[in-house]
Amino acid sequence: MSPVLSLVVPVYNEERNIAAFLAATTKELEAIAEPYEFVFVDDGSTDGSLGLLIAASATDAHVKVISFARNFGKETALTAGLAHATGDAVIPIDCDLQHPPELIAQMVAEWRKGADMVLAVRSTRREESWPRRSASGLYYRILRWLTSVDIPAHAGDFRLISRKVVDVLNQMPERHRFMKGIYAWPGFKTATIEFQAAERNGGGGSKWSFFKLWRFALDGIFSFSTVPLKIWTYVGLLCATGSFIYALVTVIQVLWFGVDVPGYASLLALLLFFNGLSIISNGIQGEYLARIFDEVKGRPLYVVGGRWGFGDHAAARGGKRLEISDATKKTDAA
Ligand code: UDP
Ligand code: MG
Numbered sequence: 001m002s003p004v005l006s007l008v009v010p011v012y013n014e015e016r017n018i019a020a021f022l023a024a025t026t027k028e029l030e031a032i033a034e035p036y037e038f039v040f041v042d043d044g045s046t047d048g049s050l051g052l053l054i055a056a057s058a059t060d061a062h063v064k065v066i067s068f069a070r071n072f073g074k075e076t077a078l079t080a081g082l083a084h085a086t087g088d089a090v091i092p093i094d095c096d097l098q099h100p101p102e103l104i105a106q107m108v109a110e111w112r113k114g115a116d117m118v119l120a121v122r123s124t125r126r127e128e129s130w131p132r133r134s135a136s137g138l139y140y141r142i143l144r145w146l147t148s149v150d151i152p153a154h155a156g157d158f159r160l161i162s163r164k165v166v167d168v169l170n171q172m173p174e175r176h177r178f179m180k181g182i183y184a185w186p187g188f189k190t191a192t193i194e195f196q197a198a199e200r201n202g203g204g205g206s207k208w209s210f211f212k213l214w215r216f217a218l219d220g221i222f223s224f225s226t227v228p229l230k231i232w233t234y235v236g237l238l239c240a241t242g243s244f245i246y247a248l249v250t251v252i253q254v255l256w257f258g259v260d261v262p263g264y265a266s267l268l269a270l271l272l273f274f275n276g277l278s279i280i281s282n283g284i285q286g287e288y289l290a291r292i293f294d295e296v297k298g299r300p301l302y303v304v305g306g307r308w309g310f311g312d313h314a315a316a317r318g319g320k321r322l323e324i325s326d327a328t329k330k331t332d333a334a
Helices: 018-032 049-059 074-084 103-112 130-146 163-169 179-184 210-224 227-257 264-297 313-317 326-333
Strands: 005-011 036-042 063-067 089-092 117-122 155-162 190-195
Touching: 005 018, 005 074, 005 103, 018 036, 018 049, 018 103, 036 049, 036 074, 049 063, 063 074, 074 089, 074 155, 074 179, 089 103, 089 163, 103 117, 103 155, 103 190, 130 210, 155 163, 155 179, 163 179, 179 210, 210 264, 227 264
Parallel strands: 005 036, 005 089, 036 063, 117 190
Antiparallel strands: 089 155, 117 155
């Protein structure tokens, strides 16, 4: 029987959580009584995660595993999971039990009522520090202001996505995958349920460093807005107008009032300031240029089957499991 619900689970070094996660979610899914599948995407884990997943798939026919050849990042893992999920409704969910599986039933209920996207929104983010919380709030305000896509704050990857939307998402080929924006882009009817994010199970803390978060935030802006690129026309116009007026004032001061032109210090400050501005504007152009470069290279988003995994998309849709091909084995040895 083809699955109605697909759980897409990115996994990166989660050997401490996999058993608990499977037990908790299986209980909920059995209670919902719809055919279901797990699509685990092992994102190049270096611990025993992949072994545990393969063992689970051997005993539980609901479990499918995609294995990446290396760590490609959670966003890419989710993309692969969405492409391989076969359910009528797909639910991306974290493996560390921070996304309460009890919500799945509620999500399915909203979906049955006609929503194409059911967001699980964190009502409070007490588990995060105050600076991180307020920075994130400010960030989403800026992002909404800069883009035409309505990207909801506090909604993460935990959500239900109907097949209609998943099919649209699977057609979005961009390499820089800002999932929150990508999820929001197709539109459709959205419902929201609230939840309290749990503590991370199995300890270990979040795998997001500050720099990773910073890149993530920039990715969101640069992938969904061209305002940073275009704003420099106006900054330039403003500066040019300002300096023209300033030049006029100086000429009048010298010719009419005989004032000496003052200012080594002010000259230097202005010089450095405007140099700084033009370097920033170059940097921002560079961000877009780098993105264009990444896109035109046209590389695949991820490599499947490093050690074990689905051979291809078609096999995945049939739910068939493939051992790694000889070609992959050779690449591994090299
Ligand atoms: N994850 C992944 N690849 C990565 C980092 C994380 O697949 O490079 C997975 C991880 O195993 C977990 C989910 O993404 O299932 C969320 O990761 P984490 O708990 O570190 O992030 P946070 O909860 O802070 O968003
Ligand atoms: Mg987590």
